[in-house]
Amino acid sequence: MSIDTIERTATEAIPVVHVIKGHVQREVEVEFKQGSGLRFATPPIDIDSLIWPRRGLLPASEMPIDEIMDFLEKVGLAIKADTFGHMSEALDKMAMTCTLEKRIIANSFGDLPTLFTRKVMEFLINQELGGKDVLDGWREVMRPSGRAARTRAFPPRLIHILPGNTPMAAGQAIMTGSLTKGVHLLKMPSNDLFSASAILQTMAALDPEHPLVQSFSAVYWRGGDASIESQICRPQYFDKLIAWGGEDAIRGAKKYAGPGFDLITFDPKTSISLIGRETFENDRTIAEAAELGAIDATPFNQGACTSSRFQFIEGDIADIDRYCEALQANMGKDRHLASAVAWRVPVDLREEIDGLRGLGGEYRVWGGYEGKGIVVRSPEPVDFHPDGKIVNVVPVASLEEAVPFATVATSTVGVYPFARKREVRNLLAAQGVQRVINLGQAMGKGVGIPHDGFWPLNRYMRWVNDED
Amino acid sequence: MNAVVAEMTRMVPYLEAVLISIPKDSARYKLFAKIAEDDPYSTPTEELADLRLQAAREIFALRRSQIELLDRRATDMGVAEIRTLADLVPLMFSHTTYKSYPSSFITKGRWDRLLKWYATLSAVPIDNVDVNGVENIDQFIDRLRAAGHLAVTTSGTSGKVSFVQRVKADEDLWLAWIANHYQWPDKVVPENTRHYFQFNSKVGPFMQMAAGAMLRKLFARPDSTHFLIEEPYEVSTLMRAAEMRTKIASSTATPQEIAEFEAAAKVQAAKGSKRLDEMCDKILELRHEPMLVLSNWAPMWHLVERARAKGIGDGEFHPDSIIHLGGGRKGATLPEGFENSVRDFFGDVHSASGYNMSEQSVMNHMCESERYHIAPWIIPLILDQTGEELLDHGNGVIEGRYAFLDVGLNARWGGLITGDKVKMDYADCPCGRPGPSIIQISRYADLGEEDKIGCAGTIEAYIRGSLSE
Numbered sequence: 001m002s003i004d005t006i007e008r009t010a011t012e013a014i015p016v017v018h019v020i021k022g023h024v025q026r027e028v029e030v031e032f033k034q035g036s037g038l039r040f041a042t043p044p045i046d047i048d049s050l051i052w053p054r055r056g057l058l059p060a061s062e063m064p065i066d067e068i069m070d071f072l073e074k075v076g077l078a079i080k081a082d083t084f085g086h087m088s089e090a091l092d093k094m095a096m097t098c099t100l101e102k103r104i105i106a107n108s109f110g111d112l113p114t115l116f117t118r119k120v121m122e123f124l125i126n127q128e129l130g131g132k133d134v135l136d137g138w139r140e141v142m143r144p145s146g147r148a149a150r151t152r153a154f155p156p157r158l159i160h161i162l163p164g165n166t167p168m169a170a171g172q173a174i175m176t177g178s179l180t181k182g183v184h185l186l187k188m189p190s191n192d193l194f195s196a197s198a199i200l201q202t203m204a205a206l207d208p209e210h211p212l213v214q215s216f217s218a219v220y221w222r223g224g225d226a227s228i229e230s231q232i233c234r235p236q237y238f239d240k241l242i243a244w245g246g247e248d249a250i251r252g253a254k255k256y257a258g259p260g261f262d263l264i265t266f267d268p269k270t271s272i273s274l275i276g277r278e279t280f281e282n283d284r285t286i287a288e289a290a291e292l293g294a295i296d297a298t299p300f301n302q303g304a305c306t307s308s309r310f311q312f313i314e315g316d317i318a319d320i321d322r323y324c325e326a327l328q329a330n331m332g333k334d335r336h337l338a339s340a341v342a343w344r345v346p347v348d349l350r351e352e353i354d355g356l357r358g359l360g361g362e363y364r365v366w367g368g369y370e371g372k373g374i375v376v377r378s379p380e381p382v383d384f385h386p387d388g389k390i391v392n393v394v395p396v397a398s399l400e401e402a403v404p405f406a407t408v409a410t411s412t413v414g415v416y417p418f419a420r421k422r423e424v425r426n427l428l429a430a431q432g433v434q435r436v437i438n439l440g441q442a443m444g445k446g447v448g449i450p451h452d453g454f455w456p457l458n459r460y461m462r463w464v465n466d467e468d
Numbered sequence: 469m470n471a472v473v474a475e476m477t478r479m480v481p482y483l484e485a486v487l488i489s490i491p492k493d494s495a496r497y498k499l500f501a502k503i504a505e506d507d508p509y510s511t512p513t514e515e516l517a518d519l520r521l522q523a524a525r526e527i528f529a530l531r532r533s534q535i536e537l538l539d540r541r542a543t544d545m546g547v548a549e550i551r552t553l554a555d556l557v558p559l560m561f562s563h564t565t566y567k568s569y570p571s572s573f574i575t576k577g578r579w580d581r582l583l584k585w586y587a588t589l590s591a592v593p594i595d596n597v598d599v600n601g602v603e604n605i606d607q608f609i610d611r612l613r614a615a616g617h618l619a620v621t622t623s624g625t626s627g628k629v630s631f632v633q634r635v636k637a638d639e640d641l642w643l644a645w646i647a648n649h650y651q652w653p654d655k656v657v658p659e660n661t662r663h664y665f666q667f668n669s670k671v672g673p674f675m676q677m678a679a680g681a682m683l684r685k686l687f688a689r690p691d692s693t694h695f696l697i698e699e700p701y702e703v704s705t706l707m708r709a710a711e712m713r714t715k716i717a718s719s720t721a722t723p724q725e726i727a728e729f730e731a732a733a734k735v736q737a738a739k740g741s742k743r744l745d746e747m748c749d750k751i752l753e754l755r756h757e758p759m760l761v762l763s764n765w766a767p768m769w770h771l772v773e774r775a776r777a778k779g780i781g782d783g784e785f786h787p788d789s790i791i792h793l794g795g796g797r798k799g800a801t802l803p804e805g806f807e808n809s810v811r812d813f814f815g816d817v818h819s820a821s822g823y824n825m826s827e828q829s830v831m832n833h834m835c836e837s838e839r840y841h842i843a844p845w846i847i848p849l850i851l852d853q854t855g856e857e858l859l860d861h862g863n864g865v866i867e868g869r870y871a872f873l874d875v876g877l878n879a880r881w882g883g884l885i886t887g888d889k890v891k892m893d894y895a896d897c898p899c900g901r902p903g904p905s906i907i908q909i910s911r912y913a914d915l916g917e918e919d920k921i922g923c924a925g926t927i928e929a930y931i932r933g934s935l936s937e
Contacts, residue, residue, distance in 0.1 A: 036853065347855045347885055348564040355568020358537055358588035359581070363570075368544070383571050383628065407717060432719070 013039035014093055016193045016220055019200040020049050022213040032190070032222065038097055040193060042220045047228055050217060051237040052157060052183040059214035060181040061155045065135045069121050071212060072178055075203050076116025079109075084205040090198035094167075098191060100300060101339050105167070108337065109195070112171040120447060125179060127448040128457040129153055135181065138466055148468045153461040155182035156239045159232070161223070161253060163244040163266075164191030165303045170218075172447065173244075174199050178212050180460050185238070186218040189249075193220055224252045235260030239462055242266070245305065264459055266452050269305035269411030270385075271296070273439055274399045274424060277314040278417045279323060289416045290323055292440030294330030296414045297391045298338035298373070299443045306412045306435075306442040309386040311393045312402030321364065324375045324393050328366040331373025331389050337443065342389050345369040352384045381405060399424050408432035411452070414439035480504045481658065482644035489637070495522035496875050499845040503644050507653075509833070509841040513894075513902040520847045520875075525550045527875045527882065528559070534591040537565070538881045553849060554858045560849075560871050560885040563622075563827070565589065566630035574707060575714075579608050590617070590633045591879050605629070605703045609673045617879070620675045622826050623706050632827060634678075637878035643682055645830040645843070651820040652833040656687070656790060663754050664688035665695075665747060667763035672701025675826035676794065680762050687760050687790065694750055696743055696767075748774045755780075758788035765793060769806050772813045783815025791819040823906060827884050829876030832906075837899040840906035845876040848904060850892050853912070855885045861904075867891040869912065887912050 013032075018025040028041035052058060060068065082088050091109055095102040114120060125132055133139050138150035158180070160173045170192065177184040186196045196218040204213050221228045233241060233256035240262040243253045250265050257263040273296060279289040296308040311327075313320055334340040345353070353376060356363045367374035373389040376382060382392045396402045399420060406413060406428050413428050415421045416439035425436040434453045437444065445451070483503050490497045498519055502508045511519075528550050532539050538559065542548070545558035566589065573582040579599035587594045597615045602608050612619045618634040650656050664687070666680045684693060712729050715721035748771045751761065761768075768791075791814050811819065822831035823840040832842045842848050850859050850868040859868045870890040874882035891908040 344854070344856065347560070347562050351562045351564040352568045354537060354541065355565060355585065355588075356570070357540065359570075359585060378570065380570070380572055404718065407719065409717075 013041040014096060014193075016040050016042040016188075017197045017201065018043045018045075018217075018219045019197045019204065020217045020219070021215075022200075022204045022208050022210075024201055024204065032220075034190060040097065040190075045219060045221060045228060047231050050185055050219065050228075050232050054157075054236060058155050058157070058181065058183050060178070060211035063181065063211050065125070065132045065179065065181075068178055068181065068212065069118060071203075071207070071210060072116045072121065072175060073118060074206055075199070076113040078202050078206055079116070079199065080113040084202055086198040086201040086205070090194035094192065094194045097193065098164075099343065100303075103334075104300070104337055104339065108167045111168060112199075115168070115171045115175045115447070121175065121179060124176070124448040124457060128455045129461070135179070150466040152464050152466075153180075153458075154464040155180055156460055156462045157183050157237065158460060159185045159187065159238050159241045161187050161241065161243045161249050162189055162192065162196060164189035164193075165245075165300055167192060167195035169244055170196035170199060173242075174203075174216065176447065176457055176460070177216065179457065181215075182460070183215045184217070185232070186216065187223070188218055188220045189223070190220070223249055229256065233261065240264055240460065242460070245269075264456075266456075268409075269434075269452075270310075270409050271306050271308050271412040271414070271442060272402075272406060272410060273297075273308045273311040273414040273416070274402050274420075275311055275313040275323070275416045275439070276399055276420050278420075279313070280315050280319040286322060286326060289439065290326035291330050292414070292416060292438075293323075293327050293391070294333070294373075295335070295440045296442035297327075298331055298335060298389055300337055301339055301342035302387055302389050304443070306445065308412075308414055308442060309391065310381050310405065311391055312396045312399070312405060313393055314396060314398060317395065320377065320393065320395050324364070324366050324377050327391060327393070328373055328375040331367075331375075331391070338389075340372065342371040342373075344371055345374065345388060345390070349384060349387070349390065352382070353390075356382070400427065403427045403431060406431040406433050411435060412437060412442055414442055480644070481647040482640060483648070485640040486637070486644045494526055495519045496526055496845065499523055499875065500641070500644075502844045503648055507901070508649060508844060509652075509835070509901050511844060511902065513896075513904070516844065516902070519844075521550070521553065523845065523875045524553070524556060524847055524873055527873070528556075531591055531881050535881050536588040537561075553847070556847075556849060556873055556883060557851060557856065557858050557871070559881075560855070560873075560883045561881060562885045563630065563887070566622075566632050566827075567628050569631075571628055571710070574605055575711065577603070582608065586612075586619075586631055586633070589631075589880055591881070592617070592633075592635060605707055606700075609703065613673075618678065619673060620678055620826055621673045621703055622675070623703075628710060629703055629706060632675075633879040635879040638829060638876075639678070639682065641829055641876050641878075642679070643686070646682065647686055649833070650686070651790060651818045653835060654818060654820065656788075656818055658686040660687065660689055661758055662687050662689060662788070662790065663692040663694070663757060663759035665751055665759060665761045665763070666693075667696045667744075667747065667761075667767045669697040669699065669701035670695040673703060674701065676762070677701065683760060683762060683792070692754075694747060696740070696747055744770060745774065752778065752780055755785050758786045760790040760792065762792045762794075765807065765810065766802060768793060768810045769802050772806075772809055775813065782812045785814050785817050787816055789814070789817040791817055793819065794822075794824060823909060825886070827874075828872070829874050829882070835897060835899040835901065835905070837897055837905075839893070839897050839899070840909070841897070841901060842872075842904070842906070843876070845874065846882075847873040847875065848892065848906075849873070850890060851885065853889075861892070861894045863894050865891060865893045865895075865907065870909075 015028045025043040027043055029044045031039060031041045033039045079087055087109055091106055094105050098105060129135065134153045138152045140148055140150045142148050162173060163169050173186060188196050200216050200218050207213060241253050242264045243250045244266045245268045247268050253263055273293055275289055279285050293311055299307050313323060332340050350369050353365055353374060356376060357365050362379045364377045375391050375393055377393045381394055386392050403424060410433045412435040413433050414437050418438040421436050428436055480503060486500050487497060502511060532542055541559055547555050547558060550556060569582055569585040579602045583594060583597055583599055594617060597611055599611055602611060609619055616635060620632050620634055621629040623629050647658050664684055668676060671677055744767060751771060752775055821834035824831040830843050832840050834840050849871040850861060850866050851857060851871050852859060852868055855869050859866050870888040871885040889910045889912050890906055892904050892906050894904045896903050897905040
């Protein structure tokens with residue numbers, strides 16, 4: 001039994017902190033148990049405390065956006081320095097409940113402060129809303145009819161069903177949410193019970209009376225718990241529900257969508273790579289493509305929607321096999337957000353791969369089941385979903401031939417060499433793809449450009465008119 | 469064969485066929501010979517454990533030389549011999565193993581490749597199978613059968629079917645077990661005296677249909693057999709659903725095609741529903757005479773509802789009747805407590821419970837204390853949730869993932885890890901028999917990994933409609 005397992009079977013349920021509009025609740029009462037045996041406990045939930053009554057302006061509604069960004073910059077610095085100790089507390093607890101190694105979680109926490117920098121926030125506002133003016137006031141336009149109209153990006157009331165595969169999601173929800181000046185109920189997932197509340201605690205420690213602190217709550221309830229969800233998911237309390245991935249989460253949220261209560265989904269996705277024959281020009285290009293291919297396949301040990309799972313490649317089989325071998329070796333390295341050795345391949349995937357190993361010829365497998373990474377070459381995509389550092393390499397005659405393998409569930413397509421993006425980007429977009437990237441940039445996504453085919457901040461806002 | 473064995477097998481129907489090809493001094497022989505005992509579950513715990521370990525050693529040595537995949541696994545995992553049961557753990561296959569072929573082998577008609585894959589899992593040579601001219605999966609299965617490979621398939625929700633190798637010797641063992649211990653502990657002697665009702669196709673490559681044929685041979689009146697579907701079951705039907713899913717996923721199915729597919733499924737369901745009513749009415753008409761009913765739970769709930777509508781009460785069935793219920797609910801929505809309602813409806817008939825799956829040689833029976841005892845030649849292993857480690861049971865109760873090595877399988881490796889979460893007691897059972905016995909069974913899949921949300925997902929989430937239900 002590893003040390004890791006001993007920690008997880010500790011007799012005490014791990015306490016989860018709730019933050020309600022700046023009030024930190026630590027007295028746990030409700031216990032949850034997961035299939036893995038992990039137990040955690042949360043404070044009881046008073047559903048009245050989860051809403052902001054619809055009377056008058058919301059707490060941060062009239063605060064100038066520059067002052068909001070001033071505060072957020074301080075938040076970023078406090079997260080970075082962990083001034084109040086909340087971030088390291090969250091990190092320690094998360095290491096106990098999460099399948100990722102602590103180093104990776106620590107690296108993700110380390111990435112958080114960049115979100116709270118002025119440059120990033122202003123870029124986001126300019127890109128999505130066309131400037132700060134529409135947040136602070138009413139932007140006037142003259143209409144063809146000769147009558148003026150004024151529009152404001154009005155502060156919304158939002159519920160965020162957060163994902164748990166990276167703490168960046170909590171950071172992004174809080175930063176972007178702050179810029180809306182609205183109110184935000186963050187529903188934490190069981191695979192990240194700590195980062196949203198850690199950031200909110202840090203904000204509350206900086207200034208408990210700050211309007212932004214009054215604008216956020218982070219709590220856990222079991223997803224689908226109708227005694228909570230069906231009461232609060234009403235247009236009288238919230239305008240929109242934002243479901244950050246997870247099929248079950250989206251199907252659960254769908255029940256409540258209706259007039260006055262919108263559903264915004266960041267859909268669950270799969271990602272692929274297209275690799276051109278230029279890869280085989282020389283040893284350097286093979287090494288480069290195989291390194292970039294591994295960078296895209298491995299984030300969070302392939303737990304992200306942008307992680308490449310299928311790689312379509314031009315070339316003859318002997319060359320492609322050289323790529324596969326190099327790719328598999330590169331997947332077994334420690335990276336910023338990936339472990340050299342992840343977890344053992346689960347039985348069912350092992351059986352799928354073993355079944356193919358025996359076929360020979362068109363099927364070849366590199367790597368073992370210890371978690372360093374596996375590459376399976378096959379004449380067409382395998383029937384199973386490659387996961388936990390498993391890449392399926394599929395030879396194709398041309399990149400264009402690979403396009404039909406992209407579907408409405410494909411998020412990101414990495415291309416090598418980069419210049420060949422132009423050749424396939426329109427065709428891929430027509431298939432339903434949302435991002436065409438330089439191979440190696442799967443995790444390069446930042447705020448201020450569209451996400452999942454739309455402008456998130458723009459869509460969070462309530463666009464209200466004053467018309468002459 | 470010595471005189472004692474000859475005498476024993478004469479008295480014990482079908483046992484001779486099981487024992488004839490097995491070395492007499494082997495542990496396997498001794499385990500199978502327990503079929504001759506009045507109570508096959510009475511072997512003292514330690515004696516049984518020793519025999520099972522010895523049998524595991526024998527079968528591993530034998531199968532390793534026959535099954536390519538097992539040999540490779542043993543080499544990969546560094547298992548040269550079975551010293552303790554823990555050495556078996558890395559050698560377990562799973563349900564997935566038996567459908568690990570690329571589905572394109574079927575959709576593109578590459579039967580030679582499918583056969584090659586099948587060969588890597590088979591303990592008997594399959595080079596006597598001719599796949600020339602095969603046009604669909606049903607014909608492929610027919611060719612296997614024509615060459616003596618009694619392959620059974622199981623269907624998954626994805627539409628991908630598994631292929632599980634069986635040969636005649638497997639049927640012999642099943643027959644011997646049923647002929648001598650059917651409905652244990654309240655055993656039923658084989659006589660062809662019962663009306664026979666089977667709630668699926670008469671013939672087809674599913675274990676329930678194969679079992680049905682053997683049950684008929686032992687218990688049914690030849691003049692009164694009734695089937696929900698007379699025509700042979702076609703696996704191709706399942707494949708069509710899978711093909712439609714693929715077309716929808718790749719955005720190449722037209723709305724009209726999807727509509728027609730769904731309409732055809734509704735017509736088929738309506739036809740099935742009419743026949744279901746006829747079968748139920750026939751059962752109700754003959755309820756005062758002995759019968760054998762082979763069914764899943766859902767049709768039996770339908771029967772109860774139909775009987776109630778006709779004003780027929782509980783417990784009117786002939787006491788020699790056998791109600792053989794199996795399988796899961798297969799997605800049917802059934803009311804709370806329906807199992808008890810069904811049992812009450814049939815009343816005092818033979819309706820033994822068992823712990824069974826298509827991948828096992830025979831059924832494990834439930835005793836008077838409502839615990840499952842395990843057939844002598846099936847070696848139970850309780851593993852941790854991930855299935856990687858054998859749990860140390862000491863002499864008490866443990867809970868974990870159920871795996872087993874079934875040394876009664878003649879055509880493939882009998883090691884299998886399941887999705888079942890099992891609570892097992894290694895001490896003696898309250899019924900008085902030696903342990904181990906199973907106290908409780910649930911599914912890991914049903915327990916869920918609650919509420920974990922990530923952005924990664926597959927195309928499955930994007931396919932709406934009856935196909936994904």
